Amino acid sequence: MYHASQIFGGLKMAGYLGDAKSKLVHHLACKKKECDIYNIDMKHRQYFTPDILEQATNQGFIPCKFCIQH
Numbered sequence: 001m002y003h004a005s006q007i008f009g010g011l012k013m014a015g016y017l018g019d020a021k022s023k024l025v026h027h028l029a030c031k032k033k034e035c036d037i038y039n040i041d042m043k044h045r046q047y048f049t050p051d052i053l054e055q056a057t058n059q060g061f062i063p064c065k066f067c068i069q070h
Protein backbone atom coordinates (compact mmCIF):
# COMPACT_ATOMS: atom_id res chain seq x y z
CA MET A 1 0.00 0.00 0.00
CA TYR A 2 1.41 3.32 -1.09
CA HIS A 3 0.46 6.78 0.04
CA ALA A 4 -0.97 9.04 -2.64
CA SER A 5 1.96 11.47 -2.43
CA GLN A 6 4.32 8.69 -3.48
CA ILE A 7 2.34 8.08 -6.65
CA PHE A 8 1.79 11.63 -7.85
CA GLY A 9 4.33 12.59 -10.47
CA GLY A 10 5.95 9.18 -10.27
CA LEU A 11 7.95 10.21 -7.24
CA LYS A 12 9.07 7.40 -5.03
CA MET A 13 9.91 9.65 -2.12
CA ALA A 14 7.97 12.45 -0.55
CA GLY A 15 9.62 15.81 -0.01
CA TYR A 16 8.22 16.46 3.41
CA LEU A 17 7.62 14.12 6.31
CA GLY A 18 5.64 15.11 9.37
CA ASP A 19 5.94 13.55 12.79
CA ALA A 20 2.41 13.46 14.17
CA LYS A 21 3.75 12.90 17.68
CA SER A 22 6.11 15.88 17.89
CA LYS A 23 4.11 17.92 15.35
CA LEU A 24 7.34 18.73 13.49
CA VAL A 25 7.68 18.57 9.73
CA HIS A 26 11.02 17.61 8.17
CA HIS A 27 12.44 17.84 4.67
CA LEU A 28 13.56 14.40 3.59
CA ALA A 29 16.28 15.58 1.21
CA CYS A 30 18.31 17.13 4.02
CA LYS A 31 18.89 13.99 6.10
CA LYS A 32 20.19 15.82 9.11
CA LYS A 33 21.37 13.60 11.91
CA GLU A 34 19.67 15.83 14.44
CA CYS A 35 16.24 15.06 12.98
CA ASP A 36 16.38 11.34 13.44
CA ILE A 37 13.56 11.03 10.92
CA TYR A 38 14.12 7.35 10.31
CA ASN A 39 13.20 6.65 13.90
CA ILE A 40 9.79 8.26 13.60
CA ASP A 41 7.23 5.59 14.34
CA MET A 42 5.46 4.43 11.17
CA LYS A 43 2.08 5.26 12.65
CA HIS A 44 3.22 8.82 13.34
CA ARG A 45 4.55 9.46 9.83
CA GLN A 46 2.48 12.04 8.04
CA TYR A 47 2.83 12.81 4.34
CA PHE A 48 1.26 15.82 2.69
CA THR A 49 -0.81 16.32 -0.42
CA PRO A 50 0.25 18.53 -2.05
CA ASP A 51 3.73 17.81 -0.81
CA ILE A 52 4.63 21.36 0.14
CA LEU A 53 5.59 23.07 3.37
CA GLU A 54 2.49 25.27 3.33
CA GLN A 55 0.29 22.19 3.44
CA ALA A 56 2.17 20.92 6.46
CA THR A 57 1.93 24.19 8.37
CA ASN A 58 -1.76 24.47 7.47
CA GLN A 59 -2.24 21.13 9.19
CA GLY A 60 -0.57 22.45 12.34
CA PHE A 61 2.97 21.18 11.80
CA ILE A 62 6.00 23.21 12.81
CA PRO A 63 8.98 23.38 10.43
CA CYS A 64 12.01 21.57 11.85
CA LYS A 65 14.77 24.02 12.77
CA PHE A 66 17.48 21.66 11.55
CA CYS A 67 16.37 20.77 8.04
CA ILE A 68 14.02 23.57 7.00
CA GLN A 69 15.54 26.99 6.54
CA HIS A 70 13.49 29.93 7.74
Ligand SMILES: [Zn+2]
Pocket residue numbers: 025026027032034035064065066067068
Ligand atom coordinates in the same frame (compact mmCIF):
# COMPACT_ATOMS: atom_id res chain seq x y z
ZN1 LIG B 1 14.33 17.97 10.54
